[in-house]
Amino acid sequence: MDKQLQRDLTKWLKSQSKLAKRWLLLSVGLGFMSGLLLVGQAALLASILHQLIIEHVDKYSLINQFVGLFIIIGLRALCSWGREIFGYRCGEQIRLHIRQLILNRLQSLGPAYIKGKPAGTWASLVLEQVEEMQDFFARYLPQMSLSVLIPVVILFAVFPLNWAAGLIFLLTAPLVPLFMALVGLGAADANRRNFKALQRLSGHFYDRLQGLSTLRLFDRAEAEAENLHAASHVLRKRTMEVLRLAFLSSAVLEFFSAISVAIVAVYFGFAFIGELNFGNYGIPISLFTGLFILVLAPEFYQPLRDLGTFYHAKAQAIGAAESIVEFLNIEADEMTDGSKALANPEKIQISVTDLEVLSPEGQKLAGPLTFDINANEHVALVGPSGAGKTSLLNALLGFLPYHGSIKVNGIELKELNHSEWRQAISWVGQNPLLVHGTIYDNITLGNPLAEQAQVTQVAKEAYADEFINRLEKGYQHHVGDRSGGLSVGQAQRIAVARAMLQQGAFWILDEPTASLDANSERLVLESLDRAVQQHTTLMVSHRLDQLHAMDRVLVMENGKLVQNGAFTEISQYGLLADMLSHTDKRDLDA
Template sequence: MPSPLAWLHSLHHCCRRPVLLSIILGALSGLCVIVQAGLLAHLIHSAVIERAARESLQVFFAALIVIIVLRALLAWGREVCGQRGSSLVRRFVRRRILEQLDALGPVALRQKQTAPLASSILERVEALHSYFAQYLPQKTLALIIPLMIILTAFSFSWAVGLIFLVTAPLIPLFMVMIGRGAESLSQKNFQILSRMSAHFLDTLHGLTTLKLFQRSADEAERIAASSESYRKGTMAVLRLAFLSSAILEFLTSVAIAMTAVFLGLSYLDFLDFGLYGQELTLRTGLFLLLLAPDLYLPLRELGSHFHARAEALGAAVELSDLLAEKPAEQVCPGTAQLPPDQPLALELRHVRHRFAGRDSLALDDLCLEVKAGEWLAVVGASGAGKTTLLNLLLGFLPLQQGEIRVNGQHLAELDLEGWRRRIAWVPQQPQLFFGRLAENIALEDPAMSMEKITRAAEQARLLEPAGQLPRGLAGPVGEEGNLLSGGQARRVALARA
């Protein structure tokens, strides 16, 4: 299984073009910074030292305005490209998660908690946003823009260029040292959030039971304790973020101060080196001093975005684990299709099934024959294997031993989707989806005619209860069918079948 960082790198192909465009726009913005500093230094030198006329400086003022507007447009373009790249990655990951959940099947999903899965699809995927939108382009720009400014500074003063070259690497060094601690804290905080989400969802589902047994107050205290633990974890991450920002600001201030001290002492004739024998004018000194903050700005931005990397790595741990989980072997890997009008007959021969981690067999030497058109009720005590039998027939579990034949054909030879289309399924707890009642009945075929939907509703004796809704079959069922009674929900499932 790949490491979280390797898994994040595997997603780069989704956003390569927007990220590359963001880097190009950022590099152009860096060039604009150098030009802007040169224009400002020239304007101030010309106005203060050379006493130039206002009319002679109008062209430079116009150029300065154009550069400022251009920088704003480039920053907007970078933001749009970053959002686009992040959106592509998050959409890809969510699609992969849904495909993985579909491949795992309902039996495997029943063993997972709903809250952590929802958290993975929502919070953890959203945690990837800043990494791809901001950190990934900034990682390259933090090398390109400082290098451009250092080379520019060396062309005017090797001493200032040397100050830039020595102090610039200190910021990424401290950033990495602090970021490693933030990565561990972010991962731990995600785990706390998963447990809290699962606990809170279980409490909501069992709120009626807790009230009846007078345990709601105790459960509220447990939720408060869980929330307090998450709050402390969040504050620990924020403390580390503020600490790293303070350190980066301190290092940046010291580096700029060193540049200012060198230039000041050179103006006072205490230093006479570092300028290739040239005179230090106000234009040159101001230009170098204006470059200093912009040299460290990309590095500081990378430092602030480094926490996005730590957050993304924390999210990648659970996302990569979920996507690396191997789905069970499909029961029907074949391609054979059953004739659409042929009645179905089932035959099971010496079927055995054992779940992992259990000593006893869920099904032990089961032999069964169901003729076409025959009605059969499978009864037994809890744990006798009724659900296991249905899951084997539906293809949700692999057949470990024995044979299952449909009209004399091995079930393994049939196309899985084609076989499931021949089966009607009414579960014990029907799953209704937000939307209209008619849409839930026509779940298999959204293009189903209203006449066919009405006929199915009549056969399930659903029209009379449906008439109690304001809009009948066109009325909403609510979230998870909360606008219907339990009996109405089961009749919807029966009409759907």
């Protein structure tokens, strides 16, 4: 990673800290107060020992000083506790903000873009990489200020007593951050490589876990296990590289801090035996002065050592920020969300003119397309695989950018409030996706305020009640991720009930019976036929025997609309006729 990129990422990270400035200032303020109390603690301790050892004062006469010492120790403990709390709050608030930025960006890019990368990659980006920024905001940033403020306070306390000791502090202090920077030059790079390896392993593992049944059936489980082992070995190697740099940094800091404290101790040792006679402004060095400065000596370097300890947090944050900033700044066309309300949402009419559907990267996926879908009209969309049907649906749903015009009830889709537009859509796809929860939760996904009677009614109309009532817990039966525990046909009937309950005026059916057996297909089609009555409907289907029931058929090929008309009119020629002839031939062969 080049230095300019590191500086840019550090600048971006620091700019995010403005969101939690209050917590940051409180953390620094308590740390500074702890530094002031530290000077008082050292003064009291040195005074007590000086009076007991040199002046032979009765220890009972020092009770007030002992009480003051314990009070200061308690106050410092409270300051440390407060620093931890406020630092954590600072990091928490910023992490929530950054995670929200990522989620907002994912939402703006849409499902079509998200599917381009493994789910594990997104999980790593949103979870692990954002979490790795906690210590940067909670510890490193406050410590940057304290590593300057506390040594300055100690210098102000030491110089009036002994300028030689203060000069030693002043000259040796830069050694700690200097060697910290030298050791940490490659830390950001190491962390960046570590996060890249983690993303690859997360994505690889999650995808293979989902396809474990397929891998076993094709006897590829052992081969994929070897691939996972190789990916995990790369991650282990990158992690050990990060740890090696962290331990090396700590060892260097401890070494130079110990050397600096030792120099101060040697100076006072020779001064006490009369070998050195400078730095004390002509006044004999007392035990109080020596103890006071020697107690403060390690504490003078402690903020710098802590900064070095937290330096790996900065490297981790920079490594994590690279992928996050790269994602947030990615040049991709977004489907803009307008603010206009949908006019007359009970009846949907769509007009498409010179439409070109684009990928988030700006690549043309389909078009130009021009057609209309009238209110309450039932339209079928057919074509060979790769014709652009799914791209067209994604554009209508507001998931892909486009050029040209898509007007819904006379309003351009880009100008519509997308949340309101999607509330008017009832969608049933070919792969029913049920979320983690109960059957009741899944049916009410699009209408959480629905009453039990409404849920029961739509389940009955979708023929889902016949198997729900056989389950031990009925509507409270728990459904695992990706419809776990239910057959595909049962999951699809729940998806139909969910679409019914949403009560949308525009139904989009994307191969709703593609994965169903004959009985489930019959039940789903019957329920859909009733549900779409008096509603505008667009159905994508490979089942050409269902087209005669549609008002109109749109035929796509290579991203273009090649036929548009009633089934009886266009089934005698062109691509639709070829598709029908191939279908008839397959039926005869069967």
